[in-house]
Amino acid sequence: MLPWTVIGLALSLRLARSGAERGLPASALQGDLLFLLDSSASVSHYEFSRVREFLGQLAALLPVGPGALRASLVHVGSRPHTEFPFSQHSSGSAVQDAIRAAAQRMGDTNTGLALAYAKEQLFAKAAGARPGVPKVLVWVTDGGSSDPVGPPMQELKDLGVTVFIVSTGRGNLLELSAAASAPAEKHLHFVDVDDLHIITQALRGSILDAMWPQQLHASEVTSSGFRLAWPSLLTADSGYYVLELAPSTDPGAARRQQLPGNATGWAWTGLDPDTDYDVALVPESNVRLLRSQHLRVRTLPEETGPELIVVSHTRPRSLRVSWAPALGPDAALGYHVQVGPLRGGAAQSVEVPAGENSTTLQGLAPGTAYLVTVTAAFRSGRERALSAKACTPEGERSRAPRPQPQRTGGREP
Missing domain, CATH: 2.60.40.10 (Immunoglobulins)
Incomplete structure (x- = not known):
């Protein structure tokens, strides 16, 4: 009888786990989930409606309940706005209906401001947040922001918040990879607004995994x-x-x-x-x-590089920058090359994909000293940078024609 007892116990544990993933029992899973929705004027009404439907369908699949998972929705706009707090809805279908009823707020895309606000909401009892439960943020964006996103997002991750990002295709890969929780390939999705349904099940599973730590x-x-x-x-x-x-x-x-x-x-x-x-x-x-x-x-091997910047093919209005490629567990996600005049002025930047280690910078001014900075972005969210000075030569000056000696047709008398 002992073998059957062991098999029965194992089967019971497996069924308990799968039942919890379907939302039964809801008390087996606890966590606070905050949806951060880009509701600014940079998003078209059509895109907003498609994203709103996607989030509603995602919420309907989650085990929402008073003693289980709770959800809240915050809009990104000129100022952040709470559509509903964590304590308002007690089922996935109720959250889905509330998301579908949300109206677009318009205004600027102040995502950094909204992230600082989201941090307060995720840990505020007044918003229905609970202490000691896993915290998850799902940010859906069209890729742009009017204010810095990195610092407030890092504060959230430092507080233990798991960050998932869904970009509808126009976001900066390096910036969003650094903003999402590591590894980026699990927490960052680039999807066309009409294909969001493709990632619904995978994102649901990742959210449940983040909210259900069964052991250390x-x-x-x-x-x-x-x-x-x-x-x-x-x-x-x-x-x-x-x-x-x-x-x-x-x-x-x-x-x-x-x-x-x-x-x-x-x-x-x-x-x-x-x-x-x-x-x-x-x-x-x-x-x-x-x-x-x-x-x-x-721990991962140390991420090093880029190293040994080499400036070549200098022209009055262009130059070529090369560098030793970055080293690390998966090398770099890509490089960000920035060049600006040493004496001040507008800087320009170029994104270089992983696997390449050189680029040509154009549109420079003749006879000008520049500072060139190459930054490697890694999957861990960390960055490594190296700078070098470069100078463009003076442009060719126009030369006045030499005076020609005058010739006479005969001798003077």
Whole structure:
């Protein structure tokens, strides 16, 4: 009977997992999901209606419930606007209806301002957000923004928010790859507005994975750190966690961090590249005995480059820039080359795809000193830059014709 008992237990666990992914029971999954919708005038009414329908269909597939997943919708415009808070709707169909009823706000595309507002909403009790549950942001954009996106997005990720980005095709690959959670290929989607339905199931699965940490696991792994997440095992009143980290080859160099019982995540930074680390999560409870959880995480190799910038083929109005290609786990996503006069003035930039390591800069001024900067963007979201000086030669000056000696037809008398 023992083998059948084991098989029955395994089958029960599998059914429980698959049932939770369908939304049953909803209490098995908890998290706060914020939809950030570009509602500015840069989006046509047709595009807005297609994106709104996509988000509605996505919400209908999620296990929304009071004790499970909660959803909120925030508009991007001149000023951010909350369509509905986390606590307003208690089912996926109700969220779908609310999204379908949302009207376009128009105005400027101040995405950075909306992201700062979203950070407040994701952690504000007044907005229905809950402490100690996974946080996920789904940003749907046409690719443009009137204000910087990088700093506020990094603040969200530093707080443990998982960021998914859906671009309808006109976004900058390097900027959006850096803004999305790592790895970018899992968290960033470029889709035509009429084909959004293609990614609905995949995005749903990724959102559920981000909101359902069954045990200690690592994400956002880079060459210098990673983020840890675990299920809610304690409360603030029932105990605390001790988190231990040590290089696998040097257990004596362990680092420890004590965290409150309502914590569900922590980020380790300042680590060595290409190194195995052993992690232990030890729950200390005065209510019940809980087993510690263990994990081994390997940091990525150090991302280096670009290196050795070479300037050649200098002309009065152009020059060629080459560089040693970047090195890393997957090399670079691409390069951003910027050139501007050393004495000040307008700068110009060129995007160079991965696999290429040179470009020709045109439209320069003769006899001018420039600063050329090559930036490599990696899948981890980090960037490496190198600069060099270059000078265009003076243009050819027009020369006055030489005076010709006068000739006479005969001798003077």
